[in-house]
Amino acid sequence: MKVLSFATMLTLSLLASCTTAQQAQTQNTTPAAPAPSNTFVTWDTKMVDLGTVRKGEKRSLAFEFTNTSGADVQIDIVDACDCTKVDFPRGVIAPGGKGKLDVVFNSAEKDAAETIGINVVFKQTDASGYPRIEVVEYKFEIEK
Structure with missing residues (x-):
């Protein structure tokens, strides 16, 4: 009986080591994917106090930005809260070109400090096919 249980344990340990070695070999042969480039546009500042x-x-x-993507970019939509009006460039911005969001904040409906995000959706997509979205923000304190 001892010989049978010893043989069983030996067989199980050999099988486990073969599986582990095979997994390690599979993991080592997979080439590393290159790191995706996150450089699309570069903002002079993404937060204004x-x-x-x-x-x-x-x-x-x-909010001013530079097209650092190496290809033409164009803003599709800019989304912000009702207290925020944004004027943005409607045309194509060439590589190395600059763009600017002109923002007017109206504090009439605000009662407390807040950070407001402005979503800038570009017509260009990322590697997965999703729209490129950049977020810039401003914050304030309210004096009543």
């Missing part, structure tokens, strides 16, 4: 804003006051700010 407006400081303290009086309730009802309007503030203007801008």
